[in-house]
Structure formats: structure tokens, C-alpha cells
Amino acid sequence: MTDVRAPGPDALDSPAQQAAAGPAPGGFGPAGWLKWAWRQLTSMRIALILLFLLVLGSVPGSMLPQQGADPAGVQQYFAAHPALAPLLNRLGLFNVFAAPWFAAIYLLLFASLVGCVVPRTFRLAGSARALPPRAPRDLARLPRSAQYATALPAGQAAEVAARFLAGRGFRLRRPEASGGADGPAGTWVSAEKGYLREAGNLLFHLALLGVLVSVALGGLFGYKADRLLVQGDTFADTVSALDEFHPGRLVTAADLAPFTITLDDFTASYIDSGPQAGQPSAFHARLSYTARPGGPVRGYDLQVNRPLPVDGAKVYLIGHGYAPVFRVTDARGQVVYDQATPFIPGSSGNFLSEGVVKVPDARPEQLGFTGVFVPTAVDVGGTLQSAFPAADNPVVSLIAFAGNLGMNSGAPQSVYQLDTAGMRRLSATPLLMRPHQTVRLPGGGAITFTGYTQWVSLAVTYDPGQLPALVCAIAALGGLLLSFLVRRRRVFVRARAAGHGSTVQVGGLTRTDASGGFEAEFASLAAELRSAHARAASQPATPVPDHPQTAEGE
Amino acid sequence: MFRAKRRTVVVAAAAAAGAAVAVLLLGGWTGGGGSGETHVDGSADAVLYDAGHRPLAPDFTGTTLTGSRLSFAAYRAGKVVVLNFWGSWCVPCREEAPMLAVLAQRYRPAGVAFLGVDVRDTTASAEAFARDFGITYPSVTDPGSVITLDFTSAVPVAGTPTTLVIDRTGHIAGAVFGTASYGELATILGAVTRS
Numbered sequence: 001m002t003d004v005r006a007p008g009p010d011a012l013d014s015p016a017q018q019a020a021a022g023p024a025p026g027g028f029g030p031a032g033w034l035k036w037a038w039r040q041l042t043s044m045r046i047a048l049i050l051l052f053l054l055v056l057g058s059v060p061g062s063m064l065p066q067q068g069a070d071p072a073g074v075q076q077y078f079a080a081h082p083a084l085a086p087l088l089n090r091l092g093l094f095n096v097f098a099a100p101w102f103a104a105i106y107l108l109l110f111a112s113l114v115g116c117v118v119p120r121t122f123r124l125a126g127s128a129r130a131l132p133p134r135a136p137r138d139l140a141r142l143p144r145s146a147q148y149a150t151a152l153p154a155g156q157a158a159e160v161a162a163r164f165l166a167g168r169g170f171r172l173r174r175p176e177a178s179g180g181a182d183g184p185a186g187t188w189v190s191a192e193k194g195y196l197r198e199a200g201n202l203l204f205h206l207a208l209l210g211v212l213v214s215v216a217l218g219g220l221f222g223y224k225a226d227r228l229l230v231q232g233d234t235f236a237d238t239v240s241a242l243d244e245f246h247p248g249r250l251v252t253a254a255d256l257a258p259f260t261i262t263l264d265d266f267t268a269s270y271i272d273s274g275p276q277a278g279q280p281s282a283f284h285a286r287l288s289y290t291a292r293p294g295g296p297v298r299g300y301d302l303q304v305n306r307p308l309p310v311d312g313a314k315v316y317l318i319g320h321g322y323a324p325v326f327r328v329t330d331a332r333g334q335v336v337y338d339q340a341t342p343f344i345p346g347s348s349g350n351f352l353s354e355g356v357v358k359v360p361d362a363r364p365e366q367l368g369f370t371g372v373f374v375p376t377a378v379d380v381g382g383t384l385q386s387a388f389p390a391a392d393n394p395v396v397s398l399i400a401f402a403g404n405l406g407m408n409s410g411a412p413q414s415v416y417q418l419d420t421a422g423m424r425r426l427s428a429t430p431l432l433m434r435p436h437q438t439v440r441l442p443g444g445g446a447i448t449f450t451g452y453t454q455w456v457s458l459a460v461t462y463d464p465g466q467l468p469a470l471v472c473a474i475a476a477l478g479g480l481l482l483s484f485l486v487r488r489r490r491v492f493v494r495a496r497a498a499g500h501g502s503t504v505q506v507g508g509l510t511r512t513d514a515s516g517g518f519e520a521e522f523a524s525l526a527a528e529l530r531s532a533h534a535r536a537a538s539q540p541a542t543p544v545p546d547h548p549q550t551a552e553g554e
Numbered sequence: 555m556f557r558a559k560r561r562t563v564v565v566a567a568a569a570a571a572g573a574a575v576a577v578l579l580l581g582g583w584t585g586g587g588g589s590g591e592t593h594v595d596g597s598a599d600a601v602l603y604d605a606g607h608r609p610l611a612p613d614f615t616g617t618t619l620t621g622s623r624l625s626f627a628a629y630r631a632g633k634v635v636v637l638n639f640w641g642s643w644c645v646p647c648r649e650e651a652p653m654l655a656v657l658a659q660r661y662r663p664a665g666v667a668f669l670g671v672d673v674r675d676t677t678a679s680a681e682a683f684a685r686d687f688g689i690t691y692p693s694v695t696d697p698g699s700v701i702t703l704d705f706t707s708a709v710p711v712a713g714t715p716t717t718l719v720i721d722r723t724g725h726i727a728g729a730v731f732g733t734a735s736y737g738e739l740a741t742i743l744g745a746v747t748r749s
Contacts, residue, residue, distance in 0.1 A: 234697065234698030234700065236698055236699040236700045237703070238702050238703040238706050239711075239713060240639070240674075240702050240714060241699030252710060253710040254707060254710060260700060262698070293700070293704060327678075334685070335678050335682075336678065336679070336682040337676075338676060338678035338679075339676040339678065358643070359679075360642065360683075361642060363686070407643075407645050407648055408645070408648045408649065409645070411645065415643065
């Protein structure tokens with residue numbers, strides 16, 4: 001069996017892995033060590049360890065509050081654990097996905113995967129092009145073999161076998177020294193089929209690389225952003241107009257798709273009765289948008305799971321809520337605030353929403369209000385609750401403050417939080433208001449609950465790697481299926497002169513026969529080959545006249 | 555022969571991975587620097603663009619807080635203009651507002667015009683702001699950040715406050731991204747009004 005050399009190692013272990021299994025270089029110098037380290041890095045084992053570390057590294061990201069997603073939670077954690085929090089912060093555990101150690105893990109994993117997949121791709125490409133090996137000397141020692149005598153001379157028998165196997169789609173290899181020399185070992189044909197397996201393998205590995213590149217593409221050039229948009233308002237897709245902006249590493253402010261979106265109207269429908277009462281039945285956000293400044297204005301009915309595709313980006317409807325409209329006049333009688341103020345739905349359900357009104361330019365003192373908006377207000381034992389998400393009986397309840405909002409200097413503030421440290425409460429009881437009601441404030445001024453409107457929150461995502469990643473994933477799956485379903489198998493035929501005719505030996509082997517069936521395939525091939533030989537022998541001398549080999553055989 | 559081949563493959567893979575890593579690492583540092591600009595007073599956020607590297611300011615028309623139409627080209631009329639992107643809700647804008655009010659008074663005799671772009675704001679709040687801080691120059695409203703978007707193709711306006719200084723030919727000669735100081739703007743204006 002010494003001759004039956006597999007054309008390459010089994011596709012499941014890379015050369016790097018085989019090398020890694022070998023001894024570490026004893027005295028190879030820095031270059032040797034570097035090569036050894038590279039082989040270790042690109043081994044399957046290290047890749048799996050890195051993948052595990054990546055998963056392990058993400059755990060604190062889900063257990064501890066994260067700077068990007070929940071800055072308030074981080075502050076609370078610092079307040080609650082004054083000794084532990086700075087230590088965790090030094091380790092980057094409050095911003096895990098930006099921590100250097102996390103970057104180190106994924107960069108190593110990326111290098112490991114690339115280092116594993118690229119050489120394997122080259123090897124598979126070579127393997128898919130390779131000719132079958134020469135026929136072994138003794139075919140009877142192969143896993144499958146058959147032997148029979150034919151009246152044809154050895155050279156002609158080999159020729160018939162070659163034609164037969166070529167007709168069955170086998171790739172052939174004949175002795176290099178042409179002329180069909182009838183040495184003591186006779187002449188032979190090597191045939192191989194199932195190259196689609198290697199092609200599938202190749203496709204799988206290339207597609208895997210494609211997925212990596214696509215993900216990198218998305219990470220470098222993609223962005224995600226959120227924007228809360230009140231009915232009637234417009235926003236342009238530029239950094240200052242976005243509430244949250246998470247750009248890829250190579251995204252600059254000028255790279256954003258320059259579209260503009262106006263929310264013309266938003267309707268949310270709810271189920272009125274039955275056990276599902278209060279559940280939403282439909283959301284429609286009617287938008288007008290322009291893909292670029294000065295472009296034509298188009299309309300779009302934005303729904304959940306029906307994003308707006310615009311200039312390569314996608315805009316999703318991800319939330320909605322109420323925005324009560326307030327007008328505030330200060331003690332001088334000046335209108336200092338008149339706008340819809342988005343309130344955020346709380347956890348108590350039915351869109352009981354909380355919000356803040358800040359009036360930094362009221363005089364003589366700045367004014368601030370915290371409040372709740374109740375779309376369908378009911379009094380349950382003295383507390384205000386919302387009975388239904390639609391605004392059937394809207395009420396707001398406000399607590400008024402006067403003093404210093406802390407807005408004239410210092411750190412930027414959230415529009416949803418009121419810093420009451422420098423303020424005093426103006427009234428002991430909350431101000432309860434229905435639409436169009438006005439309440440006078442102690443110390444002058446007044447606030448009017450003019451009415452309410454609605455807002456939607458939109459997510460803008462741009463991921464140039466999304467489509468390539470999908471295509472590559474499908475290709476990878478297809479390649480994997482091909483490599484599983486197609487069997488690579490070899491058939492060898494050797495003819496030796498014996499008496500007036502020759503002895504034909506047929507041998508077959510397959511490298512992987514997970515799905516079985518090669519035994520039957522070989523048996524029928526051998527039988528058909530035998531009858532082909534018998535047919536050729538029974539036809540008296542019908543050689544191609546100018547074929548030297550057959551002429552010589554006669 | 556086989557060994558040699560494998561080695562080249564490993565080297566090629568190392569090069570490919572190295573390039574990928576380099577791209578990922580360098581990603582964090584691109585976008586900054588570049589020639590054609592000078593930092594003002596050692597601040598990374600205040601820049602003076604060299605002549606020949608000054609982006610052309612886009613033209614725009616808008617509605618002022620008092621409700622009249624304003625065309626930037628007509629307002630500019632060959633003067634140096636300080637264009638300030640602000641909002642009454644924006645803490646650093648409130649911080650720099652008293653300085654801008656003073657600066658506008660000081661530079662009026664030199665023929666420097668000031669114009670505000672009031673971003674994501676309402677007229678009531680913006681007028682109260684202008685009254686409060688004694689801002690006498692006009693502002694155009696930009697509730698949808700559309701004017702801001704026009705400018706991002708010229709300079710990286712990433713939010714409020716941003717202050718641009720536009721020279722007599724309508725090119726952006728200097729910019730302060732973030733809270734501007736009197737010194738920074740005076741330096742930029744000095745360079746621009748001299749030229």
C-alpha cells in the first residue's frame with residue numbers, strides 16, 4: 001500500500017496544526033520561535049481557546065452596567081461600590097467591548113482564523129487540480145478489488161478501461177512513458193472522481209474568509225444610530241441630529257448618508273376588548289424623506305419590520321410614545337417655553353410616561369418640572385394609573401421646581417433628567433392638568449398643558465457587510481454540504497499479459513465513506529468494465545486504423 | 555519543494571493577517587491631522603485653515619427667530635462672518651453665549667458679521683435665550699439639522715456648539731469644534747481680517 005499515497009492530509013487538519021503537533025524548536029533562534037508561535041496561533045486548539053475567551057470576556061459585559069449602553073447604571077455602581085468600582089474600571093470592565101484586552105482577544109482570533117483558513121485554501125485549490133496518483137503495483141491489496149481474464153492484449157485492455165472510465169466522468173492518469181509498454185507489471189489506468197468534494201471544501205473555506213471580511217467591513221465602515229422624532233419634526237442624518245451614534249472605526253461625520261426624514265403622522269392602534277385588550281394591533285409612521293439635500297420628496301409608510309431603505313442605510317421603527325405640549329410663561333409674562341416634550345413610557349404599563357421640562361431662560365429664576373403623562377387616566381385608590389395605552393383621557397401630573405438647573409456651565413445634561421440639587425420645590429402637591437388647562441406658579445409665571453402629540457424612535461443602521469456576509473454564509477453552507485455529500489473515490493486498472501490475452505486487476509478505494517455506498521458502486525463498475533472488456537474482445541479487430549498502440553497490440 | 559511551498563503560504567497568511575490587524579488598529583487614528591490647517595492656541599478643536607485649503611461654505615436660506623427670510627449669501631455680502639451653531643438646550647452653548655455677545659459687539663466696527671444657526675430648538679426657547687444672554691445678531695432656525703447637514707460636507711460639524719469663521723470670499727477660514735474661547739476666536743478673526 002506504499003504507493004497509495006493520499007494526495008494530501010485529510011481536509012480536517014491544517015498543515016499548521018500538524019506542524020504544531022510536532023516538537024517545539026529547540027535551538028532555532030528567534031525566527032524559529034516566531035514560526036513556532038505562528039503555528040501555535042493558527043492551530044485549531046488555540047482558535048477554540050480564543051473563541052472561549054471571547055465568550056468569557058463578554059460575560060462581565062452582560063453582568064456589569066456598560067458605559068455605552070447604560071452610563072447611569074455605571075454611576076450607580078460607582079456609588080454603591082466605591083472601593084471595587086475603580087478597580088473594575090481600571091480593568092475596563094465597564095466598557096468591555098472597547099477594552100484593550102478584549103480587542104487583543106478578537107484580533108488574535110481573527111489572525112488565528114485567517115492564518116488557518118488561507119493556507120488551507122491554497123492547499124485545497126492544489127488538491128482540486130491534482131491528478132490521481134499512479135496505480136499501485138498490487139491492486140488486490142486495496143479495500144475493493146476484482147480480477148478477471150480477458151482475451152484482449154494488455155495495452156488494448158487498458159485502453160478500453162480508460163475509455164470506459166472517462167465515459168463515467170473520471171479524471172484519468174496514464175503511464176508517463178507513452179506507448180503502453182507491456183512490462184512485467186503490465187500497463188495501468190488511474191482514475192479519480194468526486195473533485196466536487198474538494199471544490200465544496202474550497203468554497204466553504206473561501207466563504208468563511210468572506211464572512212470574516214464582511215464582518216470586518218461592517219465594523220469598519222458601518223454605523224448605528226438612534227433618533228427620537230416628534231410628529232411634525234424633521235431630522236437630517238448628521239451627527240448632531242442623532243441622539244445616539246455608534247460609528248465604525250473608519251466612519252467619519254461626512255460618511256453618513258445625507259438623507260432627511262420628517263414624521264408626518266404616527267398612529268398606533270390597539271385592541272379594544274377581549275383578553276388581548278390594550279395589545280397593539282398596528283403601528284404606522286408616515287414619513288416624508290429626501291435621499292439627499294435638494295432631492296425629490298418621497299413618502300413612506302414605516303412599520304415595525306418594514307424598514308425604510310434609503311441611500312444604503314436602513315431606518316427601523318423601534319419605539320413610540322407621547323409628547324405632551326407645554327407652554328411656560330415666566331414672571332415677566334414672557335413665553336419662555338412652547339414645545340412638545342417627549343415623555344418616556346415607564347415600567348408600569350399602558351404608556352404611563354415620565355418626562356422633564358427644563359426652562360433655562362425663565363426669569364427671575366430658571367424653572368424645571370418633572371412629571372408623568374397618563375394617556376387614559378384612572379384613579380386607583382388615590383394614585384394615578386393608566387387603564388389603556390391610547391390617549392382616551394390624557395392627564396399630566398407635574399412637580400414644579402425653581403432655582404438653578406445647572407445648565408449654564410458644566411457637563412452636558414440628559415434632557416430626560418432634572419438635576420434638582422440647586423432647585424426648590426414650588427408646591428407640595430403635584431399639579432394635575434388636563435389638556436388646555438393652565439396652572440399659575442407660586443412666585444409668578446404659569447404653565448399650560450396645551451395638548452399632546454406622539455413621537456417615534458428610529459434606528460438607523462448602515463452595514464455594508466450585511467449582504468456579503470449573508471451570501472458568504474449561504475455559500476459556506478453549500479460548500480459544506482457538497483463536501484459532505486460528495487465522495488472522492490479512485491479506481492485503478494492494471495492489465496498484465498497472460499497467455500494470449502491478459503489479466504485485468506481492478507482496485508478501488510475511497511478516502512471518506514461516511515455516507516456509505518462505495519462498495520456497491522465499485523462492484524457495479526467492475527462488472528460493467530468486465531462486460532466492456534468482453535464486448536471489445538468479441539468484436540473482431542475493429543481498431544482505429546491509424547492508432548499505433550492498438551496496431552502494435554495486434 | 556513541498557516544504558518551501560508551505561512556508562510561502564504561511565508567510566502569505568501572516569502578511570494577510572498582519573495587514574488586517576494593521577487596518578483595524580490604525581482605524582482609530584485616521585481622520586485626524588492632515589496638512590493645510592494650523593491649530594489655534596494649542597487647542598486640538600480650534601483650527602485655522604491655510605489659504606488654498608479653505609473649504610467653500612455652502613449657501614443656504616432660512617427663517618430667522620423673528621420670522622423673516624435670510625439668505626446667507628446676501629447676509630455675508632463680502633464680509634467676514636462668524637457662524638455659530640447653537641441650541642438653547644445645549645449646556646456648552648450657554649457657557650459660551652456671554653462671550654459671543656461681547657465678541658459680536660467688539661468686532662462689529664471691524665465689519666465682522668455674526669450669525670447663529672439654532673439647531674434642534676424651538677422659537678420660544680431660542681428667543682428667550684437670545685434675550686437672556688443679550689445676543690443681538692440674528693439666528694436662522696435649523697430644527698431638522700438640515701443646514702448643519704449642508705455644512706458637514708465642508709467641515710466635520712459634529713454637534714453644538716460649533717463656530718465657523720468665513721472669510722470675505724465665502725470660504726471657511728477657521729473653526730472651533732466645541733466650546734469656543736474668546737482667545738481662540740480672536741486669534742482666528744485676527745488672521746482672517748488681516749488677509
